[in-house]
Amino acid sequence: MNAPSPLTLAQRVVRKEDYIPCAEAFVDTRLHNRDGKLNYCIIGPGVAENNKQHVHIREPHGFNVGGVSLPTGKYNSLHSHLTAEVFLVMRGDWRFFWGHDGTDGEVILHPGDVISIPTGCFRAFESVGSDDNFMISWLGEDDPGCVTWENAVIEGAAEFGFYLTHDSRLIDTRNGDALPSDDKLMKSLTEAELLQFNRVSPGEMVARVYNVAKHDGYTGLFADESKPGGRKIFHPIIGETFAELRTVKSHILNPHSFSLAAVCAEEGNGFHPHIINQKQVLTIETGRWFVSVEHDGETLHQELTAEDTMSIPANAIRSYKNISNNLGTLHIATSGDVAANLTWV
Ligand SMILES: [Fe+2]
Structure with a gap:
């Protein structure tokens, strides 16, 4: 076959x-x-x-x-x-x-x-x-x-x-x-x-329950936060996430075969373009997110809203921005129990 x-x-x-x-x-x-x-x-x-x-x-x-x-x-x-x-x-x-x-x-x-x-x-x-x-x-x-x-x-x-x-x-x-x-x-x-x-x-x-509304989350874990449009709060929920600052531990630590993180951002903010060396799956919780992905000569710009899912290939360039005028929350599951590598482009 x-x-x-x-x-x-x-x-x-x-x-x-x-x-x-x-x-x-x-x-x-x-x-x-x-x-x-x-x-x-x-x-x-x-x-x-x-x-x-x-x-x-x-x-x-x-x-x-x-x-x-x-x-x-x-x-x-x-x-x-x-x-x-x-x-x-x-x-x-x-x-x-x-x-x-x-x-x-x-x-x-x-x-x-x-x-x-x-x-x-x-x-x-x-x-x-x-x-x-x-x-x-x-x-x-x-x-x-x-x-x-x-x-x-x-x-x-x-x-x-x-x-x-x-x-x-x-x-x-x-x-x-x-x-x-x-x-x-x-x-x-x-x-x-x-x-x-x-x-x-x-x-x-x-102890294995987490809600972004009840936890502070972290700022300053990613280099793009100092740029316009890069402000966000990162919630490492499960496993070894792709946070650049690796000293932050997730709420739940035992291996799951994937890590899970939530990103909260105000209008016009999110992640600048970057590469992750593992497959990721986005799940939108709230907000409207403008997602751009480039992979193997193909480019996709897409608006995603609550409960939509998107799979992103390993090593693709990806960026996310909340375009609603309310705080938006996006969940990102990343393949593997070892922290994925992030590279800015
Ligand atoms: Fe079940």
């Missing part, structure tokens, strides 16, 4: 209004109070179990970017991940709860909150605010592996014709899929297996 042709810069922009959901992305979606969940794969297939899930950008980035929304009163079942799972609340209010039976702790999150959930622990969430809700999610690694569901999901889904194979492929016998032999299907966890999963205290989880 031929390798896919490289994406143009325009193909690297995925706008909020173009996001394509899947209403049955996971094995739990036919269970009581789990219906209505919409999952999105913006960059990479993530952990989606249904091969009908649309993936906007398949090129590997070292991490995956997705999204989710849920009717209020419905919830996403308890499950565990092998790699990092990070959410940014864009709209609505969300209750996260965790532990084997979901009673180890809970936290209510609001727009602008970022949460990084430790690997290997059962977590679930529900919308507790408006039905107008949405979260962006980042998953660690190109292949984040399989989700492990609580036993009630695996046992309950069969009644609705849903089964999972060992490699997390969704089988839908109501729609004509043949049921594989029992030895190929995901089984319930034993008591001993359940004990292998991590328990996280409420204090530990709350």
Whole structure:
């Protein structure tokens, strides 16, 4: 098979209004109070179990970017991940709860909150605010592996014709899929297996929540801040970011396979043109941002607004400026656990 042709810069922009959901992305979606969940794969297939899930950008980035929304009163079942799972609340209010039976702790999150959930622990969430809700999610690694569901999901889904194979492929016998032999299907966890999963205290989880509105952030981390249009506040949230001044530590330090930072800028300010030697993905939280990218003889100037996503190739020249008259916030995920190099042009 031929390798896919490289994406143009325009193909690297995925706008909020173009996001394509899947209403049955996971094995739990036919269970009581789990219906209505919409999952999105913006960059990479993530952990989606249904091969009908649309993936906007398949090129590997070292991490995956997705999204989710849920009717209020419905919830996403308890499950565990092998790699990092990070959410940014864009709209609505969300209750996260965790532990084997979901009673180890809970936290209510609001727009602008970022949460990084430790690997290997059962977590679930529900919308507790408006039905107008949405979260962006980042998953660690190109292949984040399989989700492990609580036993009630695996046992309950069969009644609705849903089964999972060992490699997390969704089988839908109501729609004509043949049921594989029992030895190929995901089984319930034993008591001993359940004990292998991590328990996280409420204090530990709350320490992994960050909101730019509740932290000061940093100025003076980048050389362009002394130039007109370069004023910004930088929030190193996860891992080794691309901040030029490396003495500043992120709020969350354990390796995720990517770093996450937020940039807040007033009208007319942002980043001057620079090169980063790793792939980056922009997620707009607020404001309107004028983004320019040059790569391999191609140039793209693009306006991006809340919830839009853009992938930027490694070694491309990039600049960002908030052009709205309110403070704007932009989240930047950068591939790798080692700090990326920044070069001004
Ligand atoms: Fe998850």
